[in-house]
Amino acid sequence: MVTITGTAQKSSWDRGVLPPVEQVRPGLWSVPVPIPINPLRYVLVYAFELSGGGVGLVDAGWDTDEAWGALQDGLAVFGARPGDVRAVVVTHVHPDHYGLADRVRRSSGAWIGLHPADAALLKDGPAGAEGLIRAMRALLEHAGVPEHTLPDPSEASTQAHTLLSMAQPDVLLDDAQMLELPGWDLRVIWTPGHSPGHVCLYSDDQRLLLSGDHVLPRITPNISFHSPQVPNPLGNYLESLARMRALAPDEILPGHEYRFSDLRSRVAEIERHHAARLAEIEHALDRQPGSTAWELATSLEWSRQWAELSAFMRRAAGGETLAHVALLERRGRVRQEPGVPARFYLEEGSPRSPAGPLSAAMPPCPPSGVARPGAPGRGAF
Numbered sequence: 001m002v003t004i005t006g007t008a009q010k011s012s013w014d015r016g017v018l019p020p021v022e023q024v025r026p027g028l029w030s031v032p033v034p035i036p037i038n039p040l041r042y043v044l045v046y047a048f049e050l051s052g053g054g055v056g057l058v059d060a061g062w063d064t065d066e067a068w069g070a071l072q073d074g075l076a077v078f079g080a081r082p083g084d085v086r087a088v089v090v091t092h093v094h095p096d097h098y099g100l101a102d103r104v105r106r107s108s109g110a111w112i113g114l115h116p117a118d119a120a121l122l123k124d125g126p127a128g129a130e131g132l133i134r135a136m137r138a139l140l141e142h143a144g145v146p147e148h149t150l151p152d153p154s155e156a157s158t159q160a161h162t163l164l165s166m167a168q169p170d171v172l173l174d175d176a177q178m179l180e181l182p183g184w185d186l187r188v189i190w191t192p193g194h195s196p197g198h199v200c201l202y203s204d205d206q207r208l209l210l211s212g213d214h215v216l217p218r219i220t221p222n223i224s225f226h227s228p229q230v231p232n233p234l235g236n237y238l239e240s241l242a243r244m245r246a247l248a249p250d251e252i253l254p255g256h257e258y259r260f261s262d263l264r265s266r267v268a269e270i271e272r273h274h275a276a277r278l279a280e281i282e283h284a285l286d287r288q289p290g291s292t293a294w295e296l297a298t299s300l301e302w303s304r305q306w307a308e309l310s311a312f313m314r315r316a317a318g319g320e321t322l323a324h325v326a327l328l329e330r331r332g333r334v335r336q337e338p339g340v341p342a343r344f345y346l347e348e349g350s351p352r353s354p355a356g357p358l359s360a361a362m363p364p365c366p367p368s369g370v371a372r373p374g375a376p377g378r379g380a381f
Contacts, residue, residue, distance in 0.1 A: 002217050002266050005251050006030075006259030009044075013258055018042055018070075021077040024253065025206060027183070031074030033061030035096045040256045043096045046210060047075060051183030054086040057110075058201060058210055059255060063099030071100060082107040089179060089186075091212030091255060092195040093118035095166070102167030113179070114169035115190060118197030122166055139225075143318050144292030144341030149311045173199055186210075191244075193237020194221040202247055209249040209263060214240065217252070217260040220270055224319030225326055232330055234323040238274065241267055274324075281324050282333060285346050292341040297321040 004010045009030075012019035018041070022030045027049040032042040046058040055075065061067040075081055085108045088101045093114065101112045140150055173179075175190035179201070189200045191214045201210040213221045223237045244267050251261050260266070277300070284299045285291060291299075297318045298306055309317065325344055328334035337343045 002260040002262045002269075004217065004258060004260050009258035013041075016041070019258070021074045023078070024251075024259070025208070028206075028208075029074070029078055030253065030259070031071060031077075033067045033070045033074070033100070034064075035062050036064055036066070038096070040096075043255055044253070045071060045074070046253060047078070047080065048181055048184050048186075049078070049080075050086060050181060053084075055080050055084045056087040056089065056179075056181040056184070057085055057104065058089045059091055059097040059212070060088050060100035060104055062096045063103065067100060068103060071104075084108065085110040087111050087113065087179075087181060089113045089173070089181075089201070090118075090169070091200070091210070091214075092198040093121055093166070094195060094213070097212070097255060098166055105167065105170075111170040112167060113171040113173045115188075115197030115199050116172045116174075117190075117192060118195055119169050119172060121196070122168060140315065140318075141340050142293075142342050143322055144294035145315060145318060146294070149314060175199075189243065191237075191240035193223050193233055193240050196233075196236075198240075200244075202249070207248065207250040208253060209244075209247055209251075210253045212255045215244060215252060215263065215266055215270070216254045217257050217266065219257070220273055222316060222320055223323050224316060225322040232326055234274065234327045235330055238271065238327075241270060277324055278328060281321070281328065282346060285334065285344060289345045290337070290343045292343055293322040293325055294318050294341070296325065296344070 006019075006022070008022060009019040009032075018034060019030075019032050021032070024030050024046070029047040029049075031045040031047055033045050034042050043059060043061055045061055048056040048058070050056055061071055072082060075084070082104055085104050088104050088110050090098045090101055090113060092098070098114070104110055105112055137150065173188045175188060177188045179186040179188065185203050185205045186201045187204070189202055191198050191200050191212075194213045198212055198214055200212055200214050202208070209215075221237075223234045225233055244263055247263060249261075249263055251259055252263055252266075253259055280300055281296055284296055288295065288299070297314070297320075300317075300321065302309065302317055306314070306317075325334055325336075329336060333347055334344050335347050337345065
């Protein structure tokens with residue numbers, strides 16, 4: 001079990017309100033920025049006061065006027081304003097973390113940093129939206145998503161343009177790179193999975209881990225197979241998660257919820273969660289060979305009953321299911337019968353695994369990825 005260190009944040013989470021701006025360490029502030037109509041409610045932006053003047057941000061928030069106002073108000077708590085920002089280091093390309101980066105840059109001239117694997121998703125800009133929409137629909141059909149659950153053309157167009165219209169970064173962040181944030185020793189750790197270019201940041205001096213969405217205290221990040229994604233996102237995520245065992249932070253500063261400690265314990269919990277999910281899928285295929293990814297998703301245990309999930313959230317659940325099936329294929333435990341939709345079978349000779357119970361303390365993160373303003377989650381699949 002993790003130890004909650006952000007007690008004011010946890011209290012605010014339980015009451016369903018925005019947490020306060022807090023000084024985490026001398027010169028380091030946690031600034032909550034609201035996300036529109038989203039069960040996660042806010043993203044935690046971290047503001048570093050730089051030696052010699054100015055501020056460096058880690059993440060920025062969703063691009064809405066409400067979020068922009070909250071970011072300005074949060075900076076004002078310690079006497080700063082957007083014009084003081086010198087850098088915006090973005091943990092990953094999802095709109096709740098990246099959306100406001102360009103508005104900050106236009107206000108201050110700050111540089112924006114992003115990992116190349118996420119920057120590659122933006123390379124075609126809005127002109128690539130039609131191709132992305134076609135790829136999204138093809139993947140949904142491959143997974144067996146029913147016609148009535150497919151996004152309508154306007155929704156799909158909004159999702160694609162939300163991603164592709166975001167700002168191009170100025171600086172590409174490499175694994176093990178030390179960031180140019182005077183007065184701070186922040187090292188980039190590439191942690192693909194939740195997005196292809198997700199990064200965490202680690203300070204040896206402060207013994208702090210800024211974990212973005214890679215490791216969260218209560219929920220598991222959505223690891224979804226979707227069109228602008230690598231072939232094995234869950235495999236990448238689990239490898240990235242294993243890298244966390246080499247770190248020994250006193251405190252973890254996540255992108256959502258609240259600060260906590262005991263990283264290794266949390267990593268082990270998440271690994272157990274995914275092992276149980278993989279076993280649950282094998283068990284489902286033993287019962288119903290030839291299932292589509294969508295049919296599998298409907299038979300799995302989620303944080304809410306399937307009937308209670310919106311079409312948007314069901315597609316996200318389908319994307320996460322497909323990511324688990326892709327890993328089982330890589331491990332030689334499942335085979336795919338190509339077609340539209342694709343159907344999946346246990347590989348001949350694979351021992352049947354009983355489904356392990358999913359931890360009730362481990363509800364899946366509301367989906368993340370390509371998104372539209374006002375969506376109940378943050379996109380996916």
